[in-house]
Amino acid sequence: MLKTREQFVPDERRVVIVTGGAYGIGRAIVSRFADAGDAVVIADIDGERGQQAQQNVAGAVFKQTDVRSEEQLAELIEFTVQRFGGLDVLCNNAGIERYRRADEYTSAEWSAIVNTNFRGAFLGTKYAFPYLRKRKGCVVFISSVQAFASEKNIAVYAGTKAGLLGLMRGMALDFAPAGVRVNAVCPGATLTGMMEAALKSETDPEGALQSVAAKIPLGRIGMPEDIAHAVYFLASPQASYITGAHLTVDGGLLAGLAL
Numbered sequence: 120m121l122k123t124r125e126q127f128v129p130d131e132r133r134v135v136i137v138t139g140g141a142y143g144i145g146r147a148i149v150s151r152f153a154d155a156g157d158a159v160v161i162a163d164i165d166g167e168r169g170q171q172a173q174q175n176v177a178g179a180v181f182k183q184t185d186v187r188s189e190e191q192l193a194e195l196i197e198f199t200v201q202r203f204g205g206l207d208v209l210c211n212n213a214g215i216e217r218y219r220r221a222d223e224y225t226s227a228e229w230s231a232i233v234n235t236n237f238r239g240a241f242l243g244t245k246y247a248f249p250y251l252r253k254r255k256g257c258v259v260f261i262s263s264v265q266a267f268a269s270e271k272n273i274a275v276y277a278g279t280k281a282g283l284l285g286l287m288r289g290m291a292l293d294f295a296p297a298g299v300r301v302n303a304v305c306p307g308a309t310l311t312g313m314m315e316a317a318l319k320s321e322t323d324p325e326g327a328l329q330s331v332a333a334k335i336p337l338g339r340i341g342m343p344e345d346i347a348h349a350v351y352f353l354a355s356p357q358a359s360y361i362t363g364a365h366l367t368v369d370g371g372l373l374a375g376l377a378l
């Protein structure tokens with residue numbers, strides 16, 4: 120029987136988990152959903168920032184979580200379902216990067232990056248799926264423009280971000296029969312703690328920031344809210360026919376060649 124669009128429209132107040140939600144892009148995603156009246160669980164390793172975010176965002180609850188831990192991810196999902204009665208949206212946003220020439224990564228650094236960015240997103244989605252399927256919910260991965268084109272000294276991070284797109288497509292196919300959609304947002308250069316850390320190694324951080332902005336066709340660095348709006352759209356009923364897709368939010372960066 121043909122499914123109508125109405126079957127995929129969730130209840131008005133949704134329950135949303137944002138990993139890495141205490142800061143940067145994740146924090147903006149938390150606010151975007153909370154502003155719309157959704158119940159949001161901020162899942163972050165950083166206790167201090169997590170508490171601050173909970174205090175500043177009405178409708179948000181902090182649950183300290185290290186996405187490298189399978190046990191903590193399973194607990195996060197159970198906590199959310201017990202507290203709010205179900206789960207509609209999981210945004211796998213937590214991510215870290217380390218700048219190293221490819222041969223200089225230690226295996227501990229490899230594990231930290233892969234387990235946070237890639238394994239954590241897989242396991243979070245795995246534990247969320249039984250609940251998402253009950254409400255025809257959805258998953259949004261935060262990948263990166265680095266999934267498509269890269270820079271020097273960031274190979275492991277770029278590998279996880281490209282891997283996330285493969286994982287996203289595979290999960291989208293596996294979960295489509297249950298009505299669970301899986302998509303990804305690929306941010307370009309976005310002004311957050313991650314970017315501030317990257318700029319710290321520059322002799323002139325402000326000049327480096329301006330030089331990045333000058334290379335972006337729209338002439339500015341992305342703001343966390345730019346990414347949050349894209350995540351919100353992909354999780355909305357207006358995106359009910361979109362699954363297995365990625366949405367690039369980069370001010371036109373990937374549209375051009377750096378010649």
Ligand SMILES: NC(=O)c1ccc[n+]([C@@H]2O[C@H](COP(=O)([O-])OP(=O)(O)OC[C@H]3O[C@@H](n4cnc5c(N)ncnc54)[C@H](O)[C@@H]3O)[C@@H](O)[C@H]2O)c1
Nearest residue numbers: 139142143144164165185186213214263308309311312313
């Ligand atoms: N900022 C950019 O330019 C940019 C570009 C492309 C993609 N991204 C992606 O966007 C996402 C968010 O990045 P951001 O720039 O906001 O980073 P950020 O460093 O500003 O914030 C990341 C958040 O994730 C949390 N976190 C880190 N490790 C964690 C763990 N093990 N468990 C739970 N939480 C953890 C941190 O405490 C922090 O609150 C990442 O996946 C990143 O790869 C960022």
